[in-house]
Amino acid sequence: MDTKLIVSASPHVRSEETTQSLMANVIVALCPCVVASAIIFGMRALLVTAVSVVACVAFEWLYCKLLKKTNPISDLSAVVTGIILAMNVPVGMPIGQLIIGDLVAIVIVKQLFGGIGMNFANPALVGRIVLFISFAGSMNKWVFPDAAVDQLSSATPLAVADKSKLSLLDLFMGIHGGVLGETCALAIVLGLIYLVATKTISIAIPASYVGSMFVFYLIATHSVHEALVAVLSGGLLFGAVFMATDYVTSPFTLKGKLVYGVALGIVTFAIRYWGSYTEGVSFALLFMNLWVPYINDLTRQTPYGYIKPAKKAKEGAGK
Known part of the structure; x- marks a missing residue:
């Protein structure tokens, strides 16, 4: 039973x-x-x-x-x-x-x-x-790892001006500062x-956050390589997986998670692409943490059998 x-x-x-x-x-x-x-x-x-x-x-x-x-x-x-x-x-x-x-x-x-x-x-x-x-x-x-010093000219990937020279494999494996x-x-x-x-987190936030960042960089740079560099560089992946998914400071509905992830992508992209700060993930996360209560309210699921007040009043007037 x-x-x-x-x-x-x-x-x-x-x-x-x-x-x-x-x-x-x-x-x-x-x-x-x-x-x-x-x-x-x-x-x-x-x-x-x-x-x-x-x-x-x-x-x-x-x-x-x-x-x-x-x-x-x-x-x-x-x-x-x-x-x-x-x-x-x-x-x-x-x-x-x-x-x-x-x-x-x-x-x-x-x-x-x-x-x-x-x-x-x-x-x-x-x-x-x-x-x-x-x-x-x-x-x-x-x-910096010894193998990465010459290639990255002693700079983190986000600080390298010519992203086309960065190896995606090195970024994926962590051979950089x-x-x-x-x-x-x-x-x-x-x-x-x-x-x-293990169903500890939903894939919705990491996927929408990282996915939106990739799309924004692809539109801005017209380069798949540079868009992938943006995704693999800095704290984006770590923040998307381990910090953006914090239970207390992230939305609880699927719709809210998707909105939250895309909004994180917008803010992070804006800071990185137009701002003077090359990272942006931490400040984007803090900014969006403050908006989570409002996202929860706006994306709250409608209870089963719920009737909107305006519709309820109209039905009452018709009786």
Whole structure:
């Protein structure tokens, strides 16, 4: 007998999934990026990741301890925040500065707004932006794999003027400079496949975000190669898979997810193509996070049997 449908007060459809199991799936999906960062940039990548995770967990435990709140560290959300923030910094990021980003992400963005499920923006995203604004020198101090130095002239792919000289294979495999998690597109794709296969996320947001960016660049440059470079460069893929799909700060309807993804593509393209800042993903995500409540309201599904007020009044007048 199927016991999923419960005739009682909502929720009617129940699931065995928990916050801990969902966060565990995200951690597993992030593992290819962590491993790739260590292979590309060296073992310090693992140190940066470990420090970020420990700091996030410690800050969450300490905050809840001091305020005598239920400690949520077992839900693994702080671990996810720590890994994602680590994947958003260069391998040479000073540890002290990284810990400041962890503090902002966990205490200011997450806990001060009520804890998990209450944050207005992705904690790791805001932590990264604070680090970028406060420590721009450290955040832009790129480390390059030896094989990529000559080819890319010591510049990240987004900063290279002639995109036609960039190898798509090198971009896909991560043989170029950048922050830890954004370089290897292969690792990100593997994580995406796992998240979609386990139904942890919907493909709608990554597909609409990356797809719209490809189309916009194709229209603007008339070059498939340059459009693919734009997709494979910078933090687009990592942001689309691991940050744009955050449950709290992304729409909950399919229509809303598609609108959100395309809007992210528009904002990111505008910043990259017409702005002076070559990246744009972080600021586009933060901007669109603030619009999610309105997207949810505008794309809310119509309840079964619902009659519009105007139609209801007309039917009442006709009786």
